[in-house]
Amino acid sequence: MTKTLRALMGATALVALSGVAMAETTITVATVNNGDMVRMQGLMDDFNAKHPDIKVEWVTLEENVLRQNVTTDIATGGGQYDVITIGTYEVPIWGKQGWLESLNDLPADYDVDDLLPAIRGGLTVDGNLYASPFYGESSMVMYRTDLMEAAGMAMPEAPTWADIEKAAAAMTNKDAGIYGVCLRGKAGWGENMAFLTAMSNSFGARWFDENWVPQFDSPEWKATLDFYLGLMNNYGPPGASNNGFNENLTLFNQGKCGMWIDATVAASFVTGKDSTVADKVGFALAPDNGLGKRGNWLWAWSLAVPASSDAKDAAKTFINWATNKDYLALVASKEGWANVPPGTRTSLYSNEEYAKVPFAKMTIDSINSADPTAPSVQPVPYVGVQFVAIPEFAGVATTVGEIFSAALAGSKSADQALSEAQAFVADEMKAAGYN
């Protein structure tokens, strides 16, 4: 063993050494392992050419692991990272805690006014921009045009939930392994609860009233959950309580879903090279119930600088490069417009080339129709469409997500699930000192 091992170690040491370039500042960038972020790592030659004095070290992790490591580091003032990738849920909370560096002093070519107002608003606390959006997303309906045609139906551009149910019934063909609708069922505040919370908005429901009293005992939540369970039990795939974004994407790409209501970024994947139905996908706005709110969410993976970083200037230089208009142009020139990180800048959507991308218009319309400051038709004390921007939310919603996931699996009734959720959230809010 030793000989081979030594040979291997020698070889790898050589590889490692040759990779070291002369550099003055090293920054550690923590990112989530999705396609757009991985693509950025492939475009680093451009950054290195422009900023030879900054060396970038990547930490690429799966979303949950990334969040865990980054949160631990920042809450304990560890200073391991110089640039972190966080979402619209974390930014307002962490910004308020003073854990993030304000990005108000980015250079003029960053053009902060070009950011989409809804996204920019979600990343700003007390006038300070605490993170720069790398890509933004809302949610929408993706459906199979061929199956709709075969059923003799047409999908309205702005469907109601009743339309969705009708279409799901028409497209379902369980013998052929085709299920009318695929929705998230996997427990998690960023999985089924993101979908259900956004959906509940269109049913007129809300998480809390103005006094932070949870509202799962309301008729609106009951209507939401009943409709969701009915839809999934009748027309959804078996085992849906274990399906999150990734599982549904795979099913849709295999041609096993008639419709899928999920993140707008999925549009480029279901029309991409790994999809077997790439040329048969249509898009529509997330459904509503005629109450004035649609069931779509708003999210932006954003780059921020922890206050504990010891290379803040280099970190900001990197963020400006990665989220600048020039970066979008760079991706477009190398990989085509369809692969540009979407949903952050107004200028992208006034670009004629980008307008040719099939899902461009639906994405921007979806993003514009989401309002984090007034997610429900009823008044709420919180900010956030598919989440509630308070520190307790992630923990509380994870448990509520489990309860709802159990209801989908059939081990709890809808009423049971709602009363359990109500009792649990009420206890937790009391423990956290809200009422």
Add this chain to the structure above:
Amino acid sequence: MSTHSSRLAARMMVAPSVVLLLIWMIVPLAMTLYYSFRFYRLLSPDRTGWTGFTNYVWFFNSPDFWLALFNTLALVGGVLIITVVLGILIALLIDQPVKGQGFLRILVIAPFFVMPPVAASIWENLFMHPQNGLFAAVAQGFGAQPILFLEQYPMWSVIGIVSWEWLPFATLILLTALQSLSSEQIEAAEMDGASAFARFRYIVLPHMTRAITVVILIQTIFLLGIFGEIFTTTQGGPGSASTTLPYMIFKQAIAAKDIGRAAAGGIIAVILANIVAYFLMRGLGRNLDN
């Protein structure tokens, strides 16, 4: 052979590991004990203070707690039974002089070299998946509906996956024990007309008692803390159907960022582990004495 000076020397030689392990045990334990009485949430740093037994009370009042306790013991017990029983059978089988014995053994111990998250993801995605998994394909081949493993039998699925990971360990230890059994004894029994079962029951099994004890002891220690496989496959669900105590702690530490509660859960887990260890030692300790 133990003079005074050699005793002293022996103490000096044991000291480093004892001191290291003592620090390794006491410092985290003391900190955990301290935090378990504190309000300490990573995301609410402004609110800190003593909370008495609040964190403990939360665990005991949680509707999931007793189920989680039961699941923890079910996981340990289930995996122990499966690995020991199958381990004995497989050890007996691969101890026979068959063709390609060496390669055969390599195949049997292979799961031991697979990282737990990889093992869990192989089983979840390539085998148990209701649409793309191999089991679903087999079911469809017979014209049956695919079994929804992770949704309908979450605890059994987790026990199955963990058993697969630990089966090689049990098999290896039992195999070494088997190899030290003298063949004369067996042959003599065979000549006396003892049936195969009788030979197993009265000669082989007693010889393996010690090995079985070791398997149970070591595996229990590892199994009591398992949560990674659950996180990868079922996330403790559906609902809390496959939530174990370590997974409950994991949720408090990672999702809720509630360090106080996680610490209280940790102390409860240590107490549980000690209770289990006490009964194990009472039941099996004799087998370890020479």
Add this chain to the structure above:
Amino acid sequence: MARALSPRRKLITTLAAWSVALIIFFPVLWMILTSFKTEASAVAMPPQFLSASWTLENYADVWARSDYPRFFLNSVVIAVGSTLLGLVIAIPSAWAMAFVPGRKTKDLLMWMLSTKMMPAVAVMIPLYLIFQRLGLIDTKLGLVLVLMLMNLPIIIWMLYTYFKEIPGEILEAARMDGAGLWNEIVYVLTPMALPGIASTMLLNIILAWNEAFWTIVLTTTKAAPLSAFIASFSAPQGLFYAKLSAASAMAILPILILGWFSQKQLVRGLTFGAVK
């Protein structure tokens, strides 16, 4: 207890043994096969064996996307380092416990094992804070220490059981020849216990290699081993079964190969005193 069998029984046992072995190994085999398929072929239903479209692209993709050699090297350093350090500390202790046993030796052993009973998640933040103070976050030294301490009880126990099997007379003979304590360990004990030490080493390298909690929590870039490499490939935008399989294969193959070459040693040595 291997004995001669009749040809018929031999055939049956051979068949049975091979079927069982293949069933146990099958998930690993299937993963490796999947890693050579295209993504479409990997999720095809019914599953494809011979008709699959085979490719090396997944490995190329995984290789291009991350710095595999660095993760690999970190894994080697951490696994081997923690094991060697553990052995250095454990050998004298195990020797003393085996040859100069006190009344409390058994209890001491049990206590050592019991230090493994604290669930890792519960001490995550305390340990993280300690490591932060000591500047050990994202250092190989930090992980070597943690994994060494985690496995030290197992190492000591294994060594103790091997040492106990060495007959005391040999030591006394050496002592009569005037060998000092140190010489006794180096020239008499260690050579005799070498097989035991070797299998202890192997088992602990495997345990350290497969550790996937602390190695992820306590690292970022410089010290991240293959467990973190896997965490960067799981579930990115759709379940890329084939790529995930390729990454998994790259993470487990080194230790699998090591295990295969040392299989005899492992089978012989993994007794934990299970044999009288």
